[in-house]
Amino acid sequence: MVKNILKTTFRSFWKNKTVTFINVVGLGVGLATCILMMLYIWDEASYDKHHEHKDELYRAAMQFNDMRAASSPAPMAEAFKANFPEVVQSSRVFPYPMLESMILSYDERGETRTFNETNGYYVDSTFFDVLSYEFLAGDPRTALRRPNTIVLSASLAHKIFGAQDPVGETISVGLPEGNFDYAVDGVFEDKGLKSHIDANYFLSMANTDIGEYVAGESSWTSNNMFFTYLRVQPGTDQELLGQKLNDYYTKQTIEDARSMGQSVSMFLQPVRDIYLTSDLGYEIGTNGNIKYLYIFGSIGFFILLIACINFMNLSTAKSEKRAKEVGVRKVIGAQKNELVRQFLGESILMSFVALILAFLILLALIPFFNNFSGKSLELLGDPVILITMAGLTVLTGLLAGLYPAFYLSAFKPVSILKGSKGNGYSAAGIRKGLVVFQFIISVALIAMVLVIRNQMTFMQDTSLGFDKQQQLILSLQSSESLANFTVLKNSLENHQGVQSVTGGSVYPGLEVLQDWLLYAEGKTKEDVVQIHIARVANDYVQTLGLEMVAGRPFTDQFSDEGLHIVINQTAVKTYGFEGEEEALGKKLIMEWQGQISEYEIVGVVKDYHFESLHKVIKPFALVRTQSPPYLIAKINAAQVGDVLAYAESSWKNINQATPFAYSFLDLDFQRNYEKEQRTSTIILYFTAIAIMISCIGLFGLAAFTAEQKTKEIGIRKVLGASTWSITALVSKEFLVLVGIAILIAAPLGYYAASRWLEGFAYKIELSIWVFIISGLVAVLIAYGTISFQALKAALANPVNSLKSE
Template sequence: MFKSYFKTTFRFLLKNKTFSFINIIGLATGTLCCLYILLYVQTQFSYDKHLKDAQDIYRITTTLQLRGDRHNNATASPPIAPAMKKDFPQVLQYTRVIPTGTLGSKEHLLTYKEKSFYQKDVVYVDSTFFDVFTYHFVKGNSTKVLNEAYSIVLLKPVADKLFGNEDPIGKTISIDDDGGKHDFKVNGVVDESLGKSHIQANLFITMRGGGIGAYVLQNNVWAGNNFTASYVKLRPGTSAAALEKQFPAFLDKYGAAQMKSLGMTKQLHLQPVTSIHTTTGYEVELSKTLSPSFLYILLLIAVMIQVIACINFMNLSTARASKRAKEVGVRKVIGAGQGDLIKQFLGESFFLAFLGVVIALPLLLLILPYLNQITRTDIQLSFFSDYRLYLTLTGLVVVTGLVAGSYPAFYLSAFRTIKVIKGNFTSHVSVAGIRRSLVVFQFVLSIVLIAGIIVIYSQLNYIKNKDLGFEKSQRLIFSFYTGDTQKQMGAFMGDLKQLSDVKAVSKADNYLSQFIGHDHGIYLAGGNMAEATDAQNISTDEYFVKANGIKVIEGRDFRLNDSNRVLINETLAKRLGIKPGKALGTRLYSKYDSQETFVEVVGVMKDFNYNSLHGEVKPFMLMYNPNQGNLTSLIVAVNTTNYKSLLSQMEQLWHKDISGAPFEYTFLDDAVQKQYETEITLSNIINSFTLMAILISCLGLFGLAAFSAEQRSKEIGIRKVLGASIPAIAGLLSKDFLKLVIIAFVIATPIAWWGMGQWLQGFVYRVDISWWMFALAGLIAVIISLITVSSQALKAAYANPVKSLRTE
């Protein structure tokens, strides 16, 4: 029986080559897009699920109510995790992770013998780290690997780069950063073959290694210092929710006095480690996280594309029912039941879906690097090691086969034997109406996707061109990561100022668009910390305002030797209740450990978006402190676009003044743009896959137009004989499809309007949704459909009427 079904299917496909080509290519294209998106989303949701006892591992997060501002931090104060293990028997183990990048050391100079290079993504961890987090040890083992002082574990690519074929275990490497230069013993090498983690690190340094590690081990600050990523592993069967209920008393026991003195309230929560990568809304994250809504949008796009491909199959199958009516009749006469026919036609559908997968897989392998570039990830197809790939492929074939083939199978098998044998195969079901409905649905999906492209592009363009309140173009950033390079920074600054194309050079502990980790609670004279305003700050020199193009609207800019002076933004002035014209000379107070200090305001800056447009401008101040030790960023404002010549001059000065460090720089506008990586990725994905969806829709429309022209060939012949013009005939064939696209536009507009309105809610500063965006989407859909249909309409209009009327 199955052999007969296969032969019938194969013969039908060969006999109807155009029909077969459109269906197979449509299903293959849809399957390719759908498969890649499913793999991408699956990868994002798989982070940290490889960990041993992952269901029992939680991150400690902190909610701070600080002087009128609420902060949701992905971090906690250093002593909290160890105290939890001590106080709660439910806590089996704890560990803490401190990325050096958030503390200023974004890169570290690694040296072994003659080899030396800079490395990013370095973390300090407790000696218990590998008791909580599971890694595959290529060299060494996880047992007490970080117990020894000044010990380190390397990621395999770093170990290969440093040691080549030499065994790294027991070897000593030197690490130089802004904390000084130290030797570390390599006790292990790991890789990420077990799975991806939200902790993206190339080096794991024990806390027992001086510097920030020693500071954390001795730290007893329960209110402030919320910079430590802290994790606990609970005993099996422990209820995290029940344990959380004990945290308020736990915090009061250790930190009530400190929190009261800072005017702070604090709550602790437990977040499952497996949800970290796909949860947003936390400050001070270890790595880039993705919103679940972003991933669900991608899944929706995958479903939409595959549905569009399935609609093509349904439409073309039912449209060509007349070609198979007599086959159905003959089969019924010789004893085939409706169930047998349904199996046959579903089998054809599954076969075509299978062919789609067979064609899609090599195509996907071919364009995988391009797709990975679009999504900024590194998905690989593991045919022999990942059983989930086979499950995904099987699921795609089954679902596609059922969705695409069910309606045609039941429709074709329902033909009445006597009628189809006589040549009357009309069904009681209004198949033409259903076909038109499916075309409308297909174009509703396409128009929604096109509208999404237009709105997202408009928002990204708005972000790109919005006045942020500072100058981001023609600004270069140089970073100094080691103690030696920081000592040489002054000479490099002096030489840069001599270049004719350099307008200003400033040094600071951070640059705009980057996460600002420093903040102070400040209040006016007569106030206290309980009513203080939390203000983020950057320490800098007298050139920062000029170098960044910031506007001072009251008072003055910094001057040389302006010690203990600050510039505040408008938001901070309003929050403190400082009236316009009264800021100059105002003292701002802060208190910590019973010691009150103050700074004096010399000017008010016009508000500027020093962080992304996802959030509103917060209270902020610049602190004059040019001699502070951690001013590791150099901001250079230039007045030329001939960067090739300028950078060549700068590189010569760099090698003259800075020894042992590579010449590296960042453009400030590029750094600003990186704040919107998720939105840019979404835009790239929708752009690419919408083109695929439109291509599939056009294939189906092309097939239906060809079928319609074939069915009406005699009518067209008669019209031509009676004097109808070619444009009139082309218009006659095109207008029916045009009506369907217009109906789809009417349905799609409110759907797209609502969906994109929800997406824009993620931005405090956003573009207004306008009618023209959806009108443009509709116009594009109309033009695409007209181009697709008109090719077949014109072909039919130019056909010789004698051929079509010969049998009459």
């Protein structure tokens, strides 16, 4: 039986090559997209699932007024463990504040090799008892128990030590305070490791550099720079424990908070959910975004659905050909359910043929996708993936085949075999509905692409209020380079390609990690306002091309020995000064544990986007420093290469022990939009795929219509109809469908686009033109597809189509 059906199936696939081609290509591309998205989502969803106690791990996060932050104060971890039996173990993670990288050096037979390494974290000795890491060398139970020990990732260990066993070797860690020796205690596997803590190495919290500071840090309200992780008893209720911990925390902080008029609280986040769902301030690394997974997942699904619709439409359109077979089979004894099974078998078989194509597409595509998304997806990595793929294929076959199967098997043999048309036309309405559905998806996607592109261009073109071009950034991470800031600055200023040099704790595009609570003179402690702070060297305003609206910036002309501050226009308004000029000479006051510091406003800088356009401009201030962690140099566009070479050679003279590293401000700023850039590219490709699949389906349907109308067209031509009017005859019914699709897609696209734009504080206005243009694009593409068939029909010689009667 199966053999008999397989034969008819394959022979009818072969006979209808165009339809088979359309179906295999459509389903193949659809399956490939869907599988790719599945792999991506799978990958994104598998973060922090490897921990032995993954369901019992929490991070304590904070809320200050309306701001939420991932970090917490130093004493929290230990106090929670000591006071709550539910907390089995706790550990802190501490990134060295405002230090991007540390300089690791290793003496190999008298030769010192240095490495500029990012993503190093100080952790408590209990760390590996809370989060699980697979150790390739050393023992997680004893690692980091001794002071000044370090655990390296396998790739870092390989970079520094090659094949040699690193355990017990000594590495010197270069920090702004100087160099400190650390003994290697272990190596953890980082290949395939997915954690929201993207660590390259871990340093023991007990040490000779920051150890003393950390041990002495006992404030519950300031310096919330630690990340607190808790392992709790199995079965502990998150809400209940969170409540208890928050009560305890509130008790510790109530005094300070009340005196400042602030409201503070804490809450727990399950570690396994952090990567996908947490988007707080001061995150330890860049997290994923579940919103994008939903977007990608649903687009993948929709593309597959479009391909399934092609299958449905072509099967029902071509049903006249199959009807006879159905009639005969029924007359010679087939039951309806046997026929349903036969047709479902056919569609499942078709989707397995498509799976082969999908497989080939994926093999070719995955390296590109990995390269572009920074992932390392593997097609054949996991047998579960193969099983899921097979499952998805069967599901696709069922989805595509169910409707045609029931439609075809319902034919009444009496009417078919007598040669009447049967119920062939009743499917036409559904077919039209499905075409409309396909084009709704395509038009909405085109609109999305346009909106995203417009927003990206808007962000590129919007004046940020500073000069982002040709700003060379040198990061001064070692004590040596920090101390030599002025020497290096002077040296760079000697080069004629350098216009101006300054330094700062941040530059536009970096997250501003420092904020103070200040109140204006004449007001009280209850009126404090949070203000972001950049500690800057002289000429910061001039180098970055910022504009002063009142007063003066920090320059070499003024010593600024006292506590001077330059604030932005937003701060002027927020603190309630009458105007920019009026603010000059006024004082902003910081009161902390009885100490009072008064900062005199010497200048007001015009508002500029010190953060990306996702965020509204907040109160911001510049204060002066002598040793900023970043050197910023404005250079001439024509002399970038010269200046770089010169900068490197002066660096090597001045900072002999520190490797030279540089970046450019515009690129760093652009990194804030990487996610959108990536999304927009992915959606662009998806849209192209969706339109392509919709169009080959439309192509097939148009061919069918033209074929059906051959006789009508022949008669019309004999009667004198023009080629144009016949083309219109065939195209019209499809263009009407696309038109309906546009009307439905516009509000859907509008909704989706406005939801996406919500993520930006500064955004484009959604204009009706976006939808008009997407509609026109869809109509043009659809018309291009159909007109080929329509023209072919119109140009055919009527003699041929009429004589066959």
